[in-house]
Amino acid sequence: MLHPNQIAELREAVGADGLITGASQLQTYECDGLTNFRVLPGAVVLPRTTEQVQAAVRICARHKLPFVSRGAGTGLSGGALPAEGGVVISLARMNRILEVDYANRYVVVEPGVINAHVSQRVAAQGYFYAPDPSSQSVCTIGGNVAENSGGAHCLKYGFTVTHTLALEVVLPSGELVHLGSAAPDAPGYDLAGVFVGSEGTLGVATKITLRIVKRPEVVQTLLAAFDTPQAAGQTVSDIIAAGMLPSALEIMDTLAIEAAEAAVHAHYPKCGGLLLVELDGQAAEVETLMREVRALAEKNGAWETRLAQSEQERALIWKGRKAAFAAVGRISPNYIVQDGVIPRTALPQVLAEIERMAATVGLRVANVFHAGDGNLHPLVLYDRTIQGQEEIALDLSYRILHLCVDSGGSITGEHGVGKEKQQALGYMFAEPDLATMQLVRCAFDPESLANPDKVFPRPRLCADRPGPYTPHPLETAGVAEIF
């Protein structure tokens, strides 16, 4: 609970219509897309300007109140989960596109602007904003910056960080700083590069300069049906080995296809492994490459290859893919979405191992993945009404992440660590790695007020100076030279 004086100060900062304190209204903000963690915030502020954000953050700093900034709340790792008794800063009302500069190929937006609106705004001039998380029709740029969001097309186009040129940031002290610039290589440390993906733990972005990209001349989307996801995976490896860089390479397994079909009738072939390949670029080149892709698919046993014949057909294919998470709700009452990354070459073994692990505990796992960059989204299906099953499902999902790390990969490719994967981060990184990251945190936020108790495995205080040197676990294991 916030003190009435604190409430009064916040009201002063953002106006009465920018403050929420009623218990029932606060419930809207008690979780994000990861709904199994819920915390009621002390208050929600809805600033309309950078100055109001600054004022609200200064109040938090003065009273040492934790704050959590929030966009559309679509995050899947609990990044926008409120801090107990803290303040949620909703950026939803800061939703203006402030500047569009085609000559220099950038836009300046406020954090509450919806991802897809950026592309819509610049579409008439033939441009688009490349990062396209599946939630792009509702998620905000501020949230994308916090999570360093990817999407299906980042294999070729990169992530949010690749497209973020500059940021205006309110630091946890309330101080305003400008990181990066629209012109390349601003002198000094690349703080914009560090801020993107810091999951709201370093401050609040209030203005974001994004790169926009010329829409490719042609886009061709191919569906190829295989008997197994492994055969689809081999095709992906062959495409990459042939020196191609498709704009997207997606694989879905039987369960995921079934779910997507039930939800949006995408007319996917019924098969064990569906591969979606998208190539874009100049017409002459794309046609040549697509012929090679088809040949590789057929060599690996594709029994149907289907090229989208119209923009509508292409859109439907993607609609099915992007709806796959939510669609799983049609074939299972509950499910957990995971976000592991593995080296592409580990795909066959990892898929087989996931299947084995799931079978051992009697659960089903649907697989949707950005195969080009090895980003797996295993969907662990379960039924909460069956006693104990949720725990088993959670345990399985974490063991899958450990498997990804053991295979040389990562616990998260685009959803972020948030609340959900704090412990898993400790599995992926050793104590010295985490302590070094903490140095950055403490420089930005010495009081640990911005999204506290997220990302890192245990609450850490900046007063903790790193202790005497401790050897890296790989050193003590005698294999230091391999990392």
Next chain:
Amino acid sequence: MSTAALTLDEGLARLGAIAGQAHTRVRGETIEVAPANALETAAILRFADQNGLAVSPAGGGTKIGWGNPVEAQIRLSLERMTAVREHSWQDMTCTVEAGCTWADLQTELAHHGQTVALDPLWPKRATIGGIVAANDSGALRLKYGALRDLIIGMTIVLADGTIAKSGGKVVKNVAGYDLHKLMTGSFGTLGVMTEVNFRLHPAEERTQTWTANAADAAELAEPLRALLDTQMVPSAVQLRAGKQGCALDVRVAGRGEAIKDCERRLSKIFSEIGMAPSGEAVWGVRQELYDAANATILKASMLPAEVCSVSAEVRQWAAAEGAAIECVAYAFGLATIALHATTDAATAFPERIIARLRARLRPTGGSVVVLAAPDEIRAGLDLWGCHSDALGLMREIKRRFDPNRILNPGRFAGNI
């Protein structure tokens, strides 16, 4: 080395005990030490930190003069850490030690037709660590992005000897803070990189470069704008402006009919000025700017649409002073400008140009960093021209990473 607590001989003995006497030597007042791995690097830094000795990490030494001068007691050479640790060609990633030269890495990657898609200066001598620390990039950045977009992980040794890893060996990864982005371009002031993980691209198999010539850079502005507004994806585009006039170079890579297709489109865009095939040699001109004796070399950052106009302006400013400049400007907004002082204009000419250019670029977020200059000119200059309101935050980061200021103290922007 003359701290109260330690003599040069003692330092030499202690460092020799860590890295081996064969890899430790005195040169002037500096001890040069070459550790074999991250562990020895950690031990050296820990020793330096405990004794308050300034350390200057060094690779090939090609850019060691960039930034403010550092009086280091220890020169930490990465010359023994040159291995390409891993080339997972099917995953299109690699791990390489920081002392490996750029050319050696690329030779190794070429066995599988792959590359780190960057064209830095002096590839035969420059090392991975030095290139990353200086955030060097060439013309290819237009298509493939900056160095920070190509680095997926790193091993860093901090001043207190902590060995930390950041990122990983997969391209897509948002776990933890991206320390490797902080390290890229930090000029050795936060830690010593010992290994870097890169994402790779297929090497460009077939390429073609065309060149359009004009008397003045301003004439090239409209075709350049038109070119970048098309759906062509050239791998490099640069403007050259100098004594002999101006030229725009365009390189395209592609398969099948793609290159011919580009040629048709380019010939339309450049129909008035004319464009002809040229050779790969034009992409070496940025490096050639550094060959001129007594030149002052600037890295100027500007909005992409200003590349032609700024180059033309600087050329005019110089001409008005009876001096000359040479400029190689990449289409994404980075230019290398060489100022050739005439004997009578002496030091004042570069200083005036720099001040004028900074004033011109600053309102749109641009900047000018002085990379190289004759000593007498350099002494009076603010090399970095950093006016960031985040400088306080940068200093705090430095303080947290290197509280005793042993790593390249004062070399970086804001005397960090």
